[in-house]
Amino acid sequence: MKLAWLLVLLPTALGRIVSRDSASSTCKHLEATYPDLTFFPLSPGYIKANTDFYTSSAWLGPACVFQPTDSRHLADAVLLLKNTSTPFAIRGGGHMPIANAANINSSGVLLSSFGLSQLKVSDDHSTVHVGPGNRWADVYKYLEPYGLSVVGGRLGVVGVPGYILGGGVAFFSNEYGWASANVVRFTGVLADGRVVTAKPNNEHADLFWALRGGGNSFALATDFELKTLRVPKVTVGMANYGFGVGEQFIRSVHDFATAGTKDPKAAVIPMAEYLPETGTVSYSAILFYNGNNATPAALQSFQKPTLTPLTNTFRYRSMNQWSQELDGAVGLLKGSRQRFYVLNIHASRKETIATVHDTFVEVAKTSLPIGVVVAAMAFPQVAEQYIHASTVNGGDPQDLDPDGAPYIWVEESITALAAVRDEDIDAFYTKVNGEIRQKLLADGVKLPEYTYLNDANPAQDSFGTFPPDNLARLRKIRARYDPDRVFTDLMPGGWKVS
Numbered sequence: 001m002k003l004a005w006l007l008v009l010l011p012t013a014l015g016r017i018v019s020r021d022s023a024s025s026t027c028k029h030l031e032a033t034y035p036d037l038t039f040f041p042l043s044p045g046y047i048k049a050n051t052d053f054y055t056s057s058a059w060l061g062p063a064c065v066f067q068p069t070d071s072r073h074l075a076d077a078v079l080l081l082k083n084t085s086t087p088f089a090i091r092g093g094g095h096m097p098i099a100n101a102a103n104i105n106s107s108g109v110l111l112s113s114f115g116l117s118q119l120k121v122s123d124d125h126s127t128v129h130v131g132p133g134n135r136w137a138d139v140y141k142y143l144e145p146y147g148l149s150v151v152g153g154r155l156g157v158v159g160v161p162g163y164i165l166g167g168g169v170a171f172f173s174n175e176y177g178w179a180s181a182n183v184v185r186f187t188g189v190l191a192d193g194r195v196v197t198a199k200p201n202n203e204h205a206d207l208f209w210a211l212r213g214g215g216n217s218f219a220l221a222t223d224f225e226l227k228t229l230r231v232p233k234v235t236v237g238m239a240n241y242g243f244g245v246g247e248q249f250i251r252s253v254h255d256f257a258t259a260g261t262k263d264p265k266a267a268v269i270p271m272a273e274y275l276p277e278t279g280t281v282s283y284s285a286i287l288f289y290n291g292n293n294a295t296p297a298a299l300q301s302f303q304k305p306t307l308t309p310l311t312n313t314f315r316y317r318s319m320n321q322w323s324q325e326l327d328g329a330v331g332l333l334k335g336s337r338q339r340f341y342v343l344n345i346h347a348s349r350k351e352t353i354a355t356v357h358d359t360f361v362e363v364a365k366t367s368l369p370i371g372v373v374v375a376a377m378a379f380p381q382v383a384e385q386y387i388h389a390s391t392v393n394g395g396d397p398q399d400l401d402p403d404g405a406p407y408i409w410v411e412e413s414i415t416a417l418a419a420v421r422d423e424d425i426d427a428f429y430t431k432v433n434g435e436i437r438q439k440l441l442a443d444g445v446k447l448p449e450y451t452y453l454n455d456a457n458p459a460q461d462s463f464g465t466f467p468p469d470n471l472a473r474l475r476k477i478r479a480r481y482d483p484d485r486v487f488t489d490l491m492p493g494g495w496k497v498s
């Protein structure tokens with residue numbers, strides 16, 4: 001009996017020791033060549049890279065952090081990690097709320113993008129080079145004096161690389177498509193140490209296509225060249241409607257998604273937040289208009305008298321100014337536990353929106369784990385023009401179906417105290433979304449299949465919802481660029497096309 005136990009335990013125990021040893025010796029090698037770029041526990045650089053995450057579940061404690069300031073350094077590190085079979089992770093802004101998406105424990109090395117923070121507008125101002133160490137707030141701040149913007153994050157705190165490689169939904173998206181549809185070229189390190197540039201029409205056009213939403217299985221991005229928009233200012237802000245307006249809120253979500261989005265310059269993030277402390281639901285919306293107009297017809301359903309804000313910051317200003325408004329508040333969430341789940345619905349039927357909203361609130365009242373501070377739903381829209389605009393330069397792996405548009409990608413997000421376990425939050429997601437699906441099924445409602453990678457729960461198979469031919473093509477491209485599956489097997493975190 002005892003012997004049998006030993007035999008079972010020995011390989012795992014050995015495996016751990018071996019890999020931990022390989023990580024620490026790899027760290028020593030990195031330190032020998034790059035003493036200024038290699039950080040060990042308790043150094044400020046290490047602490048920042050290990051803890052500057054949206055969810056505290058990601059504070060995994062790597063053996064060391066390597067923070068290159070140049071593609072070549074990163075390529076060296078990749079070759080070393082590969083040669084020594086050392087597991088690793090790569091991080092950008094740290095906003096994917098999944099523990100190991102962009103970090104790794106002491107069995108591996110964390111590659112930090114922070115050192116690759118270049119920002120450079122082209123001579124004719126038509127594009128901007130953005131390093132993966134930036135957050136969208138950095139990009140908007142840099143572009144403000146040029147009177148430019150880009151199709152990027154709706155909140156400034158979000159990191160550039162994970163956002164773009166997963167697709168990227170922006171305020172401008174109903175006009176210009178995915179953020180990734182506005183990339184002119186990607187530069188990145190391949191698993192064999194080459195630094196390559198992928199464009200829609202060069203020898204790496206297949207890689208270019210894969211990086212428009214295919215995630216981190218193909219290359220480590222070191223530069224994004226983005227198309228700029230000559231948009232110095234937009235009308236943007238936050239409206240708070242308070243409590244007890246649920247029915248009108250649902251009507252407004254439906255009206256805007258089906259009618260308002262016909263004006264592609266308008267966007268709304270309607271939000272319903274259930275607060276377990278008081279058992280109430282608070283309603284708000286981020287309003288956006290690409291123009292100097294605080295009362296566009298398209299946004300009527302989220303303005304008075306339809307829904308009357310108690311407070312409202314909707315006004316004409318730069319994206320940089322907007323980033324500063326909310327990012328402080330998001331910063332206060334640091335150290336909390338965060339978790340996402342995304343539910344894709346057709347916007348056409350108002351009752352579907354009501355079922356999602358009502359069921360979520362009902363189940364939240366009885367089944368949220370103790371320690372949850374907010375259980376929120378956001379109802380952003382993906383309109384037909386979003387999808388058409390994304391077909392430029394060869395399209396993308398998601399290849400959304402325009403016939404089902406407009407969609408609402410309901411973002412369910414839970415904020416909890418750090419002690420709450422991911423498993424317990426996921427048990428709530430399973431229950432509530434199971435009930436929602438059951439009710440919709442009983443009403444004969446079919447849900448669109450596509451599940452957005454950047455908002456998905458780890459239990460959701462995002463790639464399984466891509467068109468099968470595109471998934472097969474993604475796998476072929478991975479086999480071409482990373483035949484040894486370094487960025488899949490040795491870098492296990494994040495969404496993989498395996």
Ligand SMILES: Cc1cc2nc3c(=O)[nH]c(=O)nc-3n(C[C@H](O)[C@H](O)[C@H](O)COP(=O)(O)OP(=O)(O)OC[C@H]3O[C@@H](n4cnc5c(N)ncnc54)[C@H](O)[C@@H]3O)c2cc1C
Pocket residue numbers: 054089090091092093094095096097101102113132153154155157158159160161162163164165166167168169170215216219220221222330454455493494495
């Ligand atoms: C507050 C908040 C607001 C958000 N708003 C939006 C929004 O408006 N629109 C939207 O579409 N999404 C939004 N998201 C989701 C967001 O797009 C994802 O969380 C995204 O992955 C964040 O990118 P990041 O660089 O911060 O992520 P990270 O967590 O650092 O990384 C995410 C993934 O990208 C990989 N990665 C990171 N850097 C690199 C690199 N250099 N090369 C290759 N792979 C890399 C990581 O390995 C990881 O798997 C939001 C999330 C939060 C928490």
Ligand SMILES: *[C@@H]1O[C@H](CO)[C@@H](O)[C@H](O)[C@H]1NC(C)=O
Pocket residue numbers: 076079080083
């Ligand atoms: C990795 O191994 C290859 C061949 O085995 C060798 O050419 C290369 O220099 C090694 N690189 C590192 C960083 O150890």
Ligand SMILES: *[C@@H]1O[C@H](CO)[C@@H](O)[C@H](O)[C@H]1NC(C)=O
Pocket residue numbers: 016105106107
């Ligand atoms: C690190 O993570 C791996 C993969 O999840 C796991 O198998 C291993 O036990 C962890 N090691 C430590 C030291 O926590």
